[in-house]
Amino acid sequence: MSWAIAEDRRVFACDAQAESLGVRAGMGLAAAWALAPGLQLRARDPAAERAALEGVAAWLCRFTPAVSLELPHGVLAEVHGSLRRFGGLRALAAQIRGGVAALGFSTRLAAAPSARGAWLLSFAETELLLEDAFALRDALERLPIEILCTSEEARVLLSRVGIRTVRALLGLPRAGVARRLGPALLEQLDRALGREPEPRRFFVLPERFAAALELPAEVEHAEALLFALRRLLLQLEGLLSARQSGIRQFLVVLGHRRLAPTRIEVGLASPGRDAGRFLELLRERLSGHALAAPVEAVRVEADRFVPLEGKTAGLFGDAREDAEAWHRLVERLQARLGEDAVHGLGLNPDYRPERTWRRRPPGEDRSATENLAFGPRPLWLVEPPRALEERGGIPQQNGPLVMLAGPERIESGWWDGAEIKRDYFIACSTNTALLWIYREPGGRWYLHGIFA
Amino acid sequence: MGRFRDGHRIGARLVRARSTVYKYSIRLLIDRVTVLPATLEDLFRRQRVWRGGRRAAIAVPALPSGFPVLDRQLPGGGWPSGALTEILTALEGGGELQLVLPPLASLTAAGRRIVWLAPPHLPFAPALAAAGIDLRNVALVRPPGRREVLWAAEQVLRARACHALLLWCREVRYAELRRLAVAADASQALVVLFRPLQAMQMSSPAALRLVLASAADGLDVRILKCRGPRSEAPLRLRVNRPVHALDRPSLAAARARDPVAQPCPA
Numbered sequence: 001m002s003w004a005i006a007e008d009r010r011v012f013a014c015d016a017q018a019e020s021l022g023v024r025a026g027m028g029l030a031a032a033w034a035l036a037p038g039l040q041l042r043a044r045d046p047a048a049e050r051a052a053l054e055g056v057a058a059w060l061c062r063f064t065p066a067v068s069l070e071l072p073h074g075v076l077a078e079v080h081g082s083l084r085r086f087g088g089l090r091a092l093a094a095q096i097r098g099g100v101a102a103l104g105f106s107t108r109l110a111a112a113p114s115a116r117g118a119w120l121l122s123f124a125e126t127e128l129l130l131e132d133a134f135a136l137r138d139a140l141e142r143l144p145i146e147i148l149c150t151s152e153e154a155r156v157l158l159s160r161v162g163i164r165t166v167r168a169l170l171g172l173p174r175a176g177v178a179r180r181l182g183p184a185l186l187e188q189l190d191r192a193l194g195r196e197p198e199p200r201r202f203f204v205l206p207e208r209f210a211a212a213l214e215l216p217a218e219v220e221h222a223e224a225l226l227f228a229l230r231r232l233l234l235q236l237e238g239l240l241s242a243r244q245s246g247i248r249q250f251l252v253v254l255g256h257r258r259l260a261p262t263r264i265e266v267g268l269a270s271p272g273r274d275a276g277r278f279l280e281l282l283r284e285r286l287s288g289h290a291l292a293a294p295v296e297a298v299r300v301e302a303d304r305f306v307p308l309e310g311k312t313a314g315l316f317g318d319a320r321e322d323a324e325a326w327h328r329l330v331e332r333l334q335a336r337l338g339e340d341a342v343h344g345l346g347l348n349p350d351y352r353p354e355r356t357w358r359r360r361p362p363g364e365d366r367s368a369t370e371n372l373a374f375g376p377r378p379l380w381l382v383e384p385p386r387a388l389e390e391r392g393g394i395p396q397q398n399g400p401l402v403m404l405a406g407p408e409r410i411e412s413g414w415w416d417g418a419e420i421k422r423d424y425f426i427a428c429s430t431n432t433a434l435l436w437i438y439r440e441p442g443g444r445w446y447l448h449g450i451f452a
Numbered sequence: 453m454g455r456f457r458d459g460h461r462i463g464a465r466l467v468r469a470r471s472t473v474y475k476y477s478i479r480l481l482i483d484r485v486t487v488l489p490a491t492l493e494d495l496f497r498r499q500r501v502w503r504g505g506r507r508a509a510i511a512v513p514a515l516p517s518g519f520p521v522l523d524r525q526l527p528g529g530g531w532p533s534g535a536l537t538e539i540l541t542a543l544e545g546g547g548e549l550q551l552v553l554p555p556l557a558s559l560t561a562a563g564r565r566i567v568w569l570a571p572p573h574l575p576f577a578p579a580l581a582a583a584g585i586d587l588r589n590v591a592l593v594r595p596p597g598r599r600e601v602l603w604a605a606e607q608v609l610r611a612r613a614c615h616a617l618l619l620w621c622r623e624v625r626y627a628e629l630r631r632l633a634v635a636a637d638a639s640q641a642l643v644v645l646f647r648p649l650q651a652m653q654m655s656s657p658a659a660l661r662l663v664l665a666s667a668a669d670g671l672d673v674r675i676l677k678c679r680g681p682r683s684e685a686p687l688r689l690r691v692n693r694p695v696h697a698l699d700r701p702s703l704a705a706a707r708a709r710d711p712v713a714q715p716c717p718a
Contacts, residue, residue: 322613326565329611330591333604337595345577345587357577362591376694377582379549380573405694426694432666433545434694449576451694452549 002036003216007044014039046072055211056100057203059238063092068115068200074122076115076200089129099238104213104231112136115198116191123147133194140192141167148188154181205243208303209236209250218257218294222286225254225295230279232300237275246271246308252282255297262292266335269362270327271306277328284335330362351412352420353381353448375408376426378436378449385446388437395437395445399430410438426451515642518554519689522673526660527680531555533615535643535659536629536636540676542649544572546666550691551673552644556616557584559642564615565589567608570601572620583692602628609635609643616642626655633657652676 002018004011011027021036032039049072057075060067063086066078079092086092093109100107110121111129117136121128124143130136143166149155157180163169166189169177178186190196211232219225229252240246248271254262266281333342343359350356388395395401406425413419422438429435436449514528523529531537531552541548556566566589568575581587593608595601601621608617624632624647636643636659645658652663661676667688674686 325611325613329607329613332607332611333593337593337600337604341595342591342593345575345580345590345592347577347581347587353576357574377576377579378694379576379579379583380544380571381576383574429545431543431546433543434547435545450545450573452545452547 001038001040001216003040003042004032005044006041012044049073051211052105054203054206055235055238056103056105058205058242059099059103059235060096061203061205061242062238063096065202065242067203069203070119074119075203076119078115079111089131093129099234102231102234103238112139112192114192114194115200116188117193120147120192137193140189141165141170145169148185150184150188154185157181205239207305208301209239210299210301211235212297212299214297215295218296220291220294222283222291225286225291225298226279226283228298229282229300230275232298233275233278233282236278236300236302237273240273240305240308243305244308245305246273247302247305249304250278250300250302253299253301254291254295255299256293257296259293262295267331267339268327269330269334270324271308272327273308277331281331281335284332287336351410352418353377353410354383355413355418357381376405376451378434378451380450380452382447382449385438385448388445388447390445395427395439397427397429397435397447398433401427401429401435401437404428404434424448513640515555515558517551519551521687522551522689525675525683525687527678531642531644532659532679533642534637534640535679536633536657537642537644537660537662538651538656538658539644539646539662539664540649540652541646541664543666546664547671547691547693548646548664550693551664551671551689552618553583553585555642556618557586559615560586560589563589565591565613566616567591567593567614567618569593569605569608569617569619570595570621571618598623602632605632605643606635609639609641612639614641616644618644618646620646622648626657630657633659 002015002021002023004014004018004023006012006029009029011023011025011029011032013025014023014032018032018036018039023032023036023039029041050069053069053071053073053075057067057069060075060077064077064079064082068076070076079086079089083089083092086095089111093111097107097109108122109127109129110118110124111131112118112121113131113133113136117130117140120143121130121136121139124139128139130139145158145163145165145168146155148166148169149158158169163172170189174186187196191198213228213232215228219228236247236250247268249265249267252264252266254264256262264282264285266278266285268277268281272278330342342362344362346358346360348355348358388397388401390396391400404426407423408425409421409423411421420440422440424436424438427435427437434451435447436451437445437447439445513533514526514530515533516530517523517526526532539548539551559566561584563586566585568590570593575590575592577587580590591614593604595604598621601619602624605617605619608614624645632643632645649663656677658677660678663674663676665672665674665686670688670690670693672686673689674684675682
């Protein structure tokens, strides 16, 4: 299936498959359909374009803070200060190309000593990464003049007088060019050559993340969905690393055609910003249950960024790495088994056996609580207490039980409605198991623990 | 790392010495050099080769069990870490957990994390604390089904963030056990699997298998399988029982008496 974007009843852009059938940008829709009968059309959406561009800009902020948008389809980044850190211009360009491709966009890169110059060079036939002003001038002079022209009028005028390249334009008297074509053209050229400064408004990183992706076809399988989500998560990772922040949770919304969207909230045991980690958690969550309906759009949202410092390699030991691995393990287990299936244990200052312990989040809360002084307590607590059979007043569990110790009266909790009054005994069964049993005065016997 | 470089150098010399026909196979061999241990001592340390008749000579990474009688019988002198241990027991309440508490206490006290996976009952926090276990390093995982238990065990062992894993699984197939044993081998953790006594009849890839039976004044431990020679006779261990703490008539004495004739308290 081939795709094209339409604007004003004309093809604005098309994919490689449509292009191979002869469809070109600027072609009328009727002509395009005649060439490619199965052509799928979407109307151009400037808001979505801008959102995509901002996503790329946010991702680029990991390399430099000075990023600005060149609407409608360019992003400029000042990378001079970052070259050494990222291993030189070519290595940096390779990283950017790979990263943006992973976000799902194709790129045309160019680098030059001036912002406008780099922007113009990106229209050149070959990829130019220049660090030198002379090389820039040389490359600019060889560019076709159409790239500079902002208006159709100027283009027609220049082609009539036989000006084809920038070099030829620079050869003309300045005053005449300014009078006939307006000052904008020359100003652009001056900025490109670095003769005039170019003030730019820098892109400001958003406070929250929200990005959506419309899928080309409805998706029923989790794997295909993860592939699409990966792009959004990489974008999120870019924003987070630019802000030097992490998140504790994010929200994934799956849009269906008819049903209400499915919302999946994914929590992290410790703040993180690694897209691979997000994806792994999401994989566990998605593998757990089937999709309610085919998905046609996905959205990822995250806010409440928390500061996340970079990693410092420890000199001694790897306690922190250990903790990190532990957090990831807990996350993975919770994503698949449910939040409640994984927890830590803590003490609670209460004499009632059910309340002398409490659940606590695994690995998070590291506070210690004092153990109240008790008599012997079993290692296994049977929850809820199991009623024991009685024969002739003697509790039975694989035969009659023999009382070895007791009673220990536990009477507490009148203040919160869960009052208990029990006599606990240590009993021995015929197969020498030691059990912790109780009875309420005048009531029946219960098994509450096992001395394992 | 010097060892690997030596391996490479030796390998490279071999390549040069042999004819082209052998080059390919020798190259393969060189690739393996980086993963396989190079010296004999390494082989023994990693237990790829079993040497008969020398029980404690093998340096198995082990944790003292807290029972000197048992330590003397176990290869390495304690519970093996980085290997699967199976404990088979018929009953609940015979002191079977007491056996593993000392290493857990020392691990948690050192800040190592331990995981209880799918225990049959709730581990009671006050009793664990009383046994010297630092509760801050204890995590409880209770998966809904049998398959999730094995999945979780593998995740725990692969994450390398936990130093002891206790798990309970009633029915487990040989292939699953094998997977678990491989995961345990690749980890550094003490892995103890509790199974019912019936599993004794089935073969198991575990490095150490113990059968427990409760005795009148303690616990009888029989070593079913271990790396190295084993003693046939069961060991009698005096595990910590609550009755001793209470200074009451001992269990044996209580059992001698007629249960019905005993005056019922309360």
